Amino acid sequence: MGNLLKVLTREIENYPHFFLDFENAQPTEGEREVWNQVNSVLQDSESILMGLQAYKGAGQEIRDAIQNPNDFMLQERAWNSVCPLVIKLKKFYSFSLRLEEALQCLLECLTCPPLTPTQHLEREQALAKQFAEILHFTLRFDELKMRIPAVQNDFSYYRRTISRNRINNMNLDIENEVNNEMANRMSLFYAEATPMLKTLSNATTNFVTENKTLPLENTTDCLSTMASVCKVMLETPEYSSRFSSDDTLLFCMRVMVGVIILYDHVHPNGAFNKSSKIDMKGCIKVLKDQPADNVEGLLNALKFTTKHLNDESTPKNIRTMLQ
Numbered sequence: 001m002g003n004l005l006k007v008l009t010r011e012i013e014n015y016p017h018f019f020l021d022f023e024n025a026q027p028t029e030g031e032r033e034v035w036n037q038v039n040s041v042l043q044d045s046e047s048i049l050m051g052l053q054a055y056k057g058a059g060q061e062i063r064d065a066i067q068n069p070n071d072f073m074l075q076e077r078a079w080n081s082v083c084p085l086v087i088k089l090k091k092f093y094s095f096s097l098r099l100e101e102a103l104q105c106l107l108e109c110l111t112c113p114p115l116t117p118t119q120h121l122e123r124e125q126a127l128a129k130q131f132a133e134i135l136h137f138t139l140r141f142d143e144l145k146m147r148i149p150a151v152q153n154d155f156s157y158y159r160r161t162i163s164r165n166r167i168n169n170m171n172l173d174i175e176n177e178v179n180n181e182m183a184n185r186m187s188l189f190y191a192e193a194t195p196m197l198k199t200l201s202n203a204t205t206n207f208v209t210e211n212k213t214l215p216l217e218n219t220t221d222c223l224s225t226m227a228s229v230c231k232v233m234l235e236t237p238e239y240s241s242r243f244s245s246d247d248t249l250l251f252c253m254r255v256m257v258g259v260i261i262l263y264d265h266v267h268p269n270g271a272f273n274k275s276s277k278i279d280m281k282g283c284i285k286v287l288k289d290q291p292a293d294n295v296e297g298l299l300n301a302l303k304f305t306t307k308h309l310n311d312e313s314t315p316k317n318i319r320t321m322l323q
Contacts, residue, residue: 019239020229022132022248022255025125034109038130041095041102045137048095051088052141057150058082062157079161083174086158089151090178092141093186096196099134100203106131107207110222111214117222121229128226134200135258136251142194143297152190159183194305197258201265208266216267223263224277230256231279234286250294256283257298261306270308272318284321 027035058081065071065078109127110120121128145151162175162183178186192198208219230252233239243249260278264271271278284302287295303322308314 019233019242020121020128020132020226021125022129022251023244025129027126028124031109031124031126034105035126035130037105038102038127038134041098042130042133042137044095044098045133048092049137049140049144052092052144052148055085055088055148055151057148058085058154058157059150062153078157082154082158082161085154086174086178089155089186089190090182093189096189096199099138099196100199103131103134103200103203104207106134107204107219107222108211111218113214113218117218118225120222121225131226132251132255135262136254138196138200139254139258139298139301141196142301145190145195146193155187155190159187194301197261197301197305200258201262204262204266220263220267221277223259223266227256227259227263227278227283230259231283231286235282235289249290253287253290253295253298256286257301261301264306264308269313270311271306272308272311272314274313274315280318281321284318288321 058078061074061078061081064074068074106127109124110131111117112120115123189195189199204219204223208214208216234249234252234256240249243252260271260280260283263276263278267276269275272280284299287298299322303309309319309322
């Protein structure tokens with residue numbers, strides 16, 4: 001692999017420093033089984049993103065139906081427009097459940113003793129890359145969802161209409177696809193500003209809770225190591241120049257932000273505290289050194305989807321950097 005583990009001595013702390021090959025990492029025999037499992041989920045991620053990107057919504061049909069409550073044809077047209085969209089929304093939601101399982105599967109591999117999380121990430125680069133790909137997908141999905149208010153509007157109209165129609169004893173074939181329990185779960189999912197990130201945060205928290213014999217540090221160190229490695233690769237020309245595409249730089253930034261957010265949700269003191277193992281000042285600086293268009297969404301994610309940014313223990317200069 002040729003990646004000797006090197007550690008840079010910083011004024012405050014030592015941060016892991018090695019090249020994570022996000023472009024070319026291939027699974028070893030030991031990684032193959034888990035890699036195949038996770039890959040079967042990740043190979044559907046692009047079609048999920050394309051489906052969300054192409055989501056047009058039924059805004060006009062819904063407005064027409066609401067404004068003309070006695071026009072049966074307009075009610076029917078709105079209902080027939082919304083039902084296929086709800087099936088699509090169910091597909092996205094179902095994918096989040098598969099992603100949750102895949103993430104927990106990777107966490108299990110990347111945190112188990114006797115190796116340290118740093119050793120895991122350096123030796124099992126194909127799994128580390130998949131972990132990164134899950135985070136990359138998650139931030140892209142949530143960025144898109146934030147720009148499509150129709151998602152929530154369509155689903156709200158669906159819930160209201162199905163309740164009303166149930167009272168009228170109408171034939172509701174769609175309930176075979178999306179029953180009441182599924183609709184409730186989807187409702188909670190889409191009510192989140194960043195539903196996929198919330199899913200991953202919950203999955204990571206549950207992983208820690210369920211694995212009582214595994215020290216919390218194994219999980220938080222895995223996340224902080226990945227954040228540090230991404231930061232060092234972004235700010236060190238000898239590393240960033242090894243990427244063959246500018247897209248990999250953006251990938252690296254998204255992954256760094258994703259692991260910071262997960263760390264902030266899982267660690268009791270969060271990512272911004274002075275005792276945090278993540279160099280938050282350095283990470284924010286790396287983002288701010290990039291073109292504003294590339295990082296606006298990522299800086300917003302740090303501002304609005306972290307848990308501890310506004311804690312009293314967060315240094316004032318960190319808060320100021322994110323204003």
